Amino acid sequence: MKGSHSAPGYHQPPDRKSMHSQIVRDLGMRIVSGEYRVGDRLPMEASLCATYDVSRPVLREATRVLVAKGLVLSKQRAGAIVRPRNEWHLLDPDVLYWLIQAKPQPEFVQTLLTVRRIFEPAVAALAAKVASDESLKSVAEAYAGMEAAKTTEELLEPDLAFHRRIAEATGNDLLAYIGNMLSLALRESIKLSSKLPNTHALSLPRHKAILTALLSRDSLAARQATLLQLEETRGDLSVILDSGIDLA
Known part of the structure; x- marks a missing residue:
């Protein structure tokens, strides 16, 4: 670990802010990936300070971030202990990203699609009922941006x-x-589905159906169009994961 930020023959003091972020990211990934299991105690302060070549205040600042994200519980004399997964703040952007990186690709896809099938159809149905004209115009503008895109990146x-x-x-x-x-x-899901050569042609009509239902204030149609879009997305992702396409 030290070798990543010190050159042979010259010791340069680590940048406090960058090392703080590195420690949070490294320990967070180790917790989320299961290297440190629920109930495990993280290495003692002195050991971590030596590993990362930082002072105790820098390490304690990083530990406070992990506490705020729900990953560890810090106890005096006991150190930092990994909390149960159901107590992690999974919608925290860092925790969610670590979770995405730690999960095998098919497992991540399945987890995300399950959440989307519960969340998005209900949200679309509600939006069709209660959205202001201005809000629906904003959705339409996003769709127009999709139509105008020339590449999968755009x-x-x-x-x-x-x-x-x-x-x-x-x-x-x-x-x-x-x-x-x-x-x-x-x-991450859209990046994966964009591996299909015809992703743009596939995506537009599915989203247009959702937009049309929203603009028509048709709650049931908005729900059904969203469910159909998700089902077809599931099929696209399955094709990619089964095809042996380079996912890097």
Whole structure:
């Protein structure tokens, strides 16, 4: 670990801010991946300080971040202990990203699609009922951005905005927050589905059906269009995962 930030023959003091982030990321990944299991105690302060070549204040600052993310419980004299998974703040962007990185790709896809099938159809149905004209215009603008995209890279951001703005259109702050937090996982899913050569042609009509239902204020149609889009997305992702396409 030391070798990653010190050159042979010259010892340069580690940058406090960058080392703080590195420690949080490293320990967070080890916890989420299961290297440190629930109930395990993280290595003692002196050992971690030596491993990362940092002072105790820097290490304690990093530990406080892990506590705030729900990953560990810090007890005086007992050190930092890994908390049960159901107490982790899984919608925290860092924790969610670590979880995505730690899971095998098929398991991540299945987990995300299950959450989306529960969340997105209900959100679309509600948005069709209660969204303001301005909110629906915002969703339509995101779709227009998808239509205008010339490459899969250009398609990504408006696609994410489309789903995020539907959650925002419900007028429910908590649903909007969840939709925003899911964007990180959704980004990885869209990147994966973009491995298909015809991803743009496949994506547009599915999203257009959702938009049409929203603009028609048809709650049932919005729910069904979203379910269909998710089912077809599941099929696309299955093709990719079974094809041996390079996922890197």
